[in-house]
Amino acid sequence: MAAGDSVLIGLVEEALSMHVDSEWHEAKLYTPFFKDQAQLYEFADCLAVQTFLRMAQLPVQTKQRPNTEFISPTGEMPVLQIGSILIPGFSGIVDLVRKKEAGLSSHLTEVHKADMAAQIAVIDNILRRVEMYVVWIHDETYSRVTSTRFGSVYKWPLSRVLPALKRREMREKLGSIDWANKSLVEVMEAADKAFRCLSSHLGTQDYVMGSRVTEVDALLFGHLFAILTTRLPTMELSNALRKYPNLVEYCERVENEYFKK
Template sequence: MPEFPIADSIITSLHAQEPWPENVKLFQPYEVEQILLPDNASCLAVQAFLKMCNLPFEVEMRWNAEFMSPSGRVPFIKCGAFVVSELEPVVQFAANKGVTLCSNLSTEEKAEMRAYMSLITNVLVNAELYISWLDDETFNAVTKVRNSSVYPWPLGWFQTRTKRNAVAKRLKALHWHSKTLEQVLADTNGTRRLGVRPCIHDNNDSSPLSQASGDCPQARISGRVSQASGRAVFQETIA
């Protein structure tokens, strides 16, 4: 679970009274050459959320989006003088401006939503990280190539190695590192039922929703895109 400094939340909420500005930009890595599965999922999640809220924004792709982000994770939005990164702070930021998708949910439903969200973070995100970075086949064929595509040699190799070590460390701490691919896939099966939340149909302005097949991630390259957008839509559905 990412951590968000409390000072940031306070600053964000203090200045949140103003209406949503026009020139909001969403920064993310290059979609075609660079972005990786877990990052793509998060980026689509934020994009889908903003679209569902009818908040105007412009997507800007930068090779160093990850390093520009205050939390070190993509995506982030630049809204006036504010820089807000990742889905949850963005949702909160929008809520402070009076834009919310779950105002009609009961407390119980909200609690349920939270539970789903943490299930996604704890299972799907870790599964995506595992498949991208620890599954040798995907790592060599996709992650290594894409992650180092924006750097000159040998910086790309060095950056990829550093990041792989960081991911491995995180997954070790969560006891995911020792799992086999089959175990990871079996774990993700538990999230299968998430796709059938009713509010998915409430919105009419969310093209990614059409992709919401509710599939559980299939752990191969062919499944990447639908898998990522699938998760993005899950998060939106419950947000």
């Protein structure tokens, strides 16, 4: 871990500890523009946080901003603002809520918490990387969708230059974990493995950990919904998901419960 990263993580942890007992007053959630700017995995993460806060019955004002990535102390999105403190990313926001004793998994045993962490790892370490690969590495998706969306908030020539620079950055990031040089076939095999694991664990339960929602339900819903509703030049990821009817039905059930009411 780089020294700069550890400093940022320390600042976030300090902010969490300082605001455990503070009032949830005029909380704001900053996201990129969903319609024109957010990439697949960013939309999924932002929707996951919105869902989690609804499940925890914590009101928040969502504000779409073109520079959310730069508002974030770590570059993670979305960003929750409580007073003058900014908390980035799904895990950071979940940690804050848990420390405020408003989390969703306090009823779980330690064994079940470890099981939940394993399901979260499948989403973060496989499914999210699949989404990032499709967005930044798959040539047709990058040229027809990604570069336009990323550059939409900038004027020319930045609208052409910055997407290319971001693609180089993402190639290096995915390359560091041996994902950049995978073929699309290999990536879809990884996606299918993740869906199969999640589908098997869910089974016929209402929610991932049983009859009550937990943090993993918010994260899973965010990614499933984003995959099912985002139009891309290659629909292989969406088609792979649709092979698991219980995941599709689960996504529809959570949407009806927390958004259509």
